[in-house]
Amino acid sequence: xxxxxxKRPWRRLHAMAVLAGGLAPLTAPPASLAGPTGDTxxxxxxxxxxxxxxxxxxxxxxxxxxxxxxxxxxxxxTENNQTIVGRRNFVKQGQNSESxxxxxxxxxxxxxxxxxxxxxxxxxxxxxxxxxxxxxxSCGVRIKxxxxxxxxxxxxxxxxxxxxxxxxxxxxVSAQCSIR
Numbered sequence: 611x612x613x614x615x616x617k618r619p620w621r622r623l624h625a626m627a628v629l630a631g632g633l634a635p636l637t638a639p640p641a642s643l644a645g646p647t648g649d650t651x652x653x654x655x656x657x658x659x660x661x662x663x664x665x666x667x668x669x670x671x672x673x674x675x676x677x678x679x680x681x682x683x684x685x686x687x688t689e690n691n692q693t694i695v696g697r698r699n700f701v702k703q704g705q706n707s708e709s710x711x712x713x714x715x716x717x718x719x720x721x722x723x724x725x726x727x728x729x730x731x732x733x734x735x736x737x738x739x740x741x742x743x744x745x746x747x748s749c750g751v752r753i754k755x756x757x758x759x760x761x762x763x764x765x766x767x768x769x770x771x772x773x774x775x776x777x778x779x780x781x782x783v784s785a786q787c788s789i790r
Contacts, residue, residue: 648682648683649680649681649682649683650680650681650682650789651678651679651680651681651789651790652678652679652681652727652742652749652787652788652789652790653676653677653678653679653787653788653789653790654675654676654677654678654679654729654740654742654751654753654785654786654787655674655675655676655785655786655787656674656675656751656753656782656783656784656785656786657672657673657674657675657782657783657784657785658672658673658675658753658780658781658782658783659671659672659673659780659781659783660673660777660778660779660780660781661777661778662768662775662776662777663763663775663776663777663778664776666775671695671696671777672695672696672697672783673693673694673695673696673769673780674693674694674695675691675692675693676691676692676693677689677690677691677729677740678690678691679719679729681719686707687707687719688705688706688707689704689705689706689707689717690703690704690705691703691704691705691706692704693769695769696769696770698770700769700770702769716731716732717729717730717731717732718730718732722741725743725744725745726741726742726743726744727741727742727744728740728741728742729742733764733766734764734765734766734774735757735758735761735763735764735765736755736756736757736758736761736764736779737755737756737758738753738754738755738780739753739754739755739756740752740753741753742787744789747789748788748789749787749788749789750787751785751786751787752785753782753785754782755779755780757779763776763777763778763779764776764777764778764779765777
């Protein structure tokens, strides 16, 4: 287990988040989400700013994110992600699929209550959490970033060349959620 945590540091972050926050995954999505086909699509759009830190500083980087998550039968969550970064509009796309409450993934979805979901992304030295509140066919989202204890910045890939660099913790500019 310790060797696995060293190979994949995001697992240690996720394990710490689960223990610290008491996030016990439930096994079923909120009943109010299921549509006629049983699938529910939640779209989260948010904008954040961050700075690239020395030695190659770049302050005020703006990133626009879109996460489209499909919750389907069997507690499966499938995501399509798109991020547009900076003035040159570098586009990063990704996909993943896991089960609700599957704690082995880099992105984890939890049911917090009858009308609440939580998405946790474990990055290097940080967690990104999205708390989603559902009311009928509408939703709201709160997004926050948390540094791992002992760190003052995050490490992630640069959008322009894919190399790892140090960045400040992102600051949320705007966020919205919709259900389709």
